[in-house]
Amino acid sequence: MTPVNHTDVHEFILLGLTTHPDLQVPLFMAFLAMSMVTLLGNFGIIVLFRTDLHLHTPMYYFLSHLAFVSICYSSVIIPKMLVQTLTLEKTISFLGCAAQLCIFHRIIDIECLLLAVMAYGRYVAIYKPLMYPTIMCGWMCWWLVAGSYAVGVFHAVTHTTFIFTFSFCHSNVINHYFCDIAPLLALSCSNSHSYEGVILALVSINCLSTMTIIFISYAYILPSVLRIHSKESRRKAFSTCTSHLMVVTTFYGAILFMYLRPSSTFALDENKTATLFYTIMTPTLNPLIYSLRNREVKAALLRAVGRRQ
Incomplete structure (x- = not known):
C-alpha cells in the first residue's frame, strides 16, 4: 500500500487471523460454534438470574453483568471476524474501526472492575458474613456496577481519541482480526511515545489496581475458608473462589501480556494469539466455569426445566 495520511483514510483492511486458505473453513466453524456457546450460555445465565428468586443476591447480580459483558465481546468482535474468515470482505470503515476500538476497550475495563467487585463481594461474604447484607446492599451493588461502566467509558473514549488523532501514513492494512491499539500504532507515523505513557498509566490504574483488590481480598478469604469447620461449607466456598480465580487468571494473564510490554517487543502475530x-x-x-462448578446455579437450572415440563 502507498503511504496515506489519516485525513485520506476512509477504511482499513483487516488481515484476520490467517491468510492460509485451508484454515478458513475450520476457523469459521470453530468461531461460529464458540459464538453460539457464548451467546446462549451467557444469555441463559442472565435470564436464569433474573427469573429465579433464589439467585437474587449480590454475587449473582455481578455475575449477570459479567455475562452481559461477555455477550458484548461476541457482538463486537466475532460477526466481523466470521465475515473476514469466509469471504474476501476484509475492509472496515474508519468510523467503524474507531467504534470497534472504543467499545472493545470499554468492555475490557468493565470486566476488570467487575472481577474486582466480585472478589470484594466474596471477601465480605466469607470474612464478614454478619455485615454482608449491610455492606453489599442493593444501592451499593448498583453504584459499584454503575461506577464500573462509567470508568470503562472514560478509559475507552480516552484511548480512541488519542489513537484516531494520529496520522496513518505507513499503510491502511491492519495486521489483526479487529481494530486494536498495537496494530493501529504500527500504522502510525506520529510520535506515539506520549500515548504509550497514557496506555501504561491507564492500564496500571485499572488492571493493576483491580488485581491488587483481588489479591488482597483472597489474602483474607483463603485463611477464613480454611478455618471453616463444616466440610460442605468449606467445599462450597472453595468452589466459588476457584471458579472466579480461573476466570481472573485467564483474563488478566492475556491483558498483562498485551498491554504492559514495551512497544519494541510487540509481535503482532503473538498479539493475535493472546487476544x-x-x-x-x-x-x-465464563458460563461453563460459573455454572458447572456451582450447585446453586445447577439447582436453579433444574427448577427452570421443571417449570417448563
Missing part, C-alpha cells in the same frame, strides 16, 4: 484468550475463549468459558 483470542480474552476476546473469545474467556467469554465462552
Whole structure:
C-alpha cells in the first residue's frame, strides 16, 4: 500500500487471523460454534438470574453483568471476524474501526472492575458474613456496577481519541482480526511515545489496581475458608473462589501480556494469539466455569426445566 495520511483514510483492511486458505473453513466453524456457546450460555445465565428468586443476591447480580459483558465481546468482535474468515470482505470503515476500538476497550475495563467487585463481594461474604447484607446492599451493588461502566467509558473514549488523532501514513492494512491499539500504532507515523505513557498509566490504574483488590481480598478469604469447620461449607466456598480465580487468571494473564510490554517487543502475530484468550475463549468459558462448578446455579437450572415440563 502507498503511504496515506489519516485525513485520506476512509477504511482499513483487516488481515484476520490467517491468510492460509485451508484454515478458513475450520476457523469459521470453530468461531461460529464458540459464538453460539457464548451467546446462549451467557444469555441463559442472565435470564436464569433474573427469573429465579433464589439467585437474587449480590454475587449473582455481578455475575449477570459479567455475562452481559461477555455477550458484548461476541457482538463486537466475532460477526466481523466470521465475515473476514469466509469471504474476501476484509475492509472496515474508519468510523467503524474507531467504534470497534472504543467499545472493545470499554468492555475490557468493565470486566476488570467487575472481577474486582466480585472478589470484594466474596471477601465480605466469607470474612464478614454478619455485615454482608449491610455492606453489599442493593444501592451499593448498583453504584459499584454503575461506577464500573462509567470508568470503562472514560478509559475507552480516552484511548480512541488519542489513537484516531494520529496520522496513518505507513499503510491502511491492519495486521489483526479487529481494530486494536498495537496494530493501529504500527500504522502510525506520529510520535506515539506520549500515548504509550497514557496506555501504561491507564492500564496500571485499572488492571493493576483491580488485581491488587483481588489479591488482597483472597489474602483474607483463603485463611477464613480454611478455618471453616463444616466440610460442605468449606467445599462450597472453595468452589466459588476457584471458579472466579480461573476466570481472573485467564483474563488478566492475556491483558498483562498485551498491554504492559514495551512497544519494541510487540509481535503482532503473538498479539493475535493472546487476544483470542480474552476476546473469545474467556467469554465462552465464563458460563461453563460459573455454572458447572456451582450447585446453586445447577439447582436453579433444574427448577427452570421443571417449570417448563
